[in-house]
Amino acid sequence: MSFPCPSIGAALAASLLLCACASAPPSVVPGPVLATPIKPPMFLERPNNGAIYQSTMSANSLFSAERRPQAIGDTLKVDIAESLKASQQQSTDTSRQNNVAVKGPGAGKKSSNLIDSLLNVDASASGSDAFKGKGTTDASTSFNTQLAVTVINVLPNGHLVVAGERNIGLNGGRNTLRFSGTLDPRDILPGNVVNSRDVVNASLETVAQGDVSEAASRTWLQRVLTRSLSIW
Numbered sequence: 001m002s003f004p005c006p007s008i009g010a011a012l013a014a015s016l017l018l019c020a021c022a023s024a025p026p027s028v029v030p031g032p033v034l035a036t037p038i039k040p041p042m043f044l045e046r047p048n049n050g051a052i053y054q055s056t057m058s059a060n061s062l063f064s065a066e067r068r069p070q071a072i073g074d075t076l077k078v079d080i081a082e083s084l085k086a087s088q089q090q091s092t093d094t095s096r097q098n099n100v101a102v103k104g105p106g107a108g109k110k111s112s113n114l115i116d117s118l119l120n121v122d123a124s125a126s127g128s129d130a131f132k133g134k135g136t137t138d139a140s141t142s143f144n145t146q147l148a149v150t151v152i153n154v155l156p157n158g159h160l161v162v163a164g165e166r167n168i169g170l171n172g173g174r175n176t177l178r179f180s181g182t183l184d185p186r187d188i189l190p191g192n193v194v195n196s197r198d199v200v201n202a203s204l205e206t207v208a209q210g211d212v213s214e215a216a217s218r219t220w221l222q223r224v225l226t227r228s229l230s231i232w
Contacts, residue, residue, distance in 0.1 A: 029178040029203045033163040035152040037073025068188060069160065074151045076162065076192040078179060080204065084141040090134070097128040143204065146193075147179050159184055162199075173210025179203070 069076045101124040149164030163180035181199035188194050196202055 027205065029180045029205055032152055033165045033178060034150050035072050068185065069151050069192060070185060072151055072154060075148055076188060076194060078147050078149055078194055078196055080143060080145050080147060080196045082143045082196060086139045088137040092133045095130040099126045147177060149179060173208065176207045178205050
């Protein structure tokens with residue numbers, strides 16, 4: 001197939017390329033989701049004073065063999081159990097009616113004279129308008145899963161900044177689950193598990209990539225054409 005004008009062919013090729021481009025929405029979980037542990041300093045001398053407690057030991061290790069996350073690179077599990085239900089109803093019902101009547105001193109008398117007609121005017125007018133509207137909005141969201149996260153930062157007050165993601169590939173598509181937030185180490189339950197409701201500034205998102213998600217979404221050019229042309 002040949003085009004009579006090279007500029008027309010170039011314009012069509014550019015439009016096809018633009019139609020194939022789909023801009024991904026911005027992520028609600030910015031920043032890294034993984035941090036490697038910091039290499040501990042090497043002690044040339046480790047004097048043993050015979051005490052049970054040593055300065056290099058964690059306080060929890062005195063009463064339990066379970067190691068609690070407290071440093072960058074440590075891992076824990078987040079029990080994600082989020083549910084949201086919202087409902088909004090609004091109704092409006094207004095009406096108005098206006099009546100106007102004008103009568104002169106000699107109302108009802110007919111006269112051909114203009115001045116007499118104005119003095120003997122007998123007129124009335126009425127009008128009414130009404131508006132009635134009603135709207136209802138319902139939203140319900142539920143998400144339940146468990147995700148392993150990594151401590152990516154330790155704040156000066158001892159709180160832990162955690163983040164993590166999980167990728168699942170199936171039939172050429174990929175689903176990604178991301179989570180981030182800040183938690184208090186005292187909220188960590190046995191088994192190094194924390195509830196998502198105890199995480200501050202929690203961000204959770206699921207992102208899908210593949211043929212199915214691309215077929216269910218529109219490119220930015222298609223969204224523009226949808227607003228301007230009815231055939232799209």
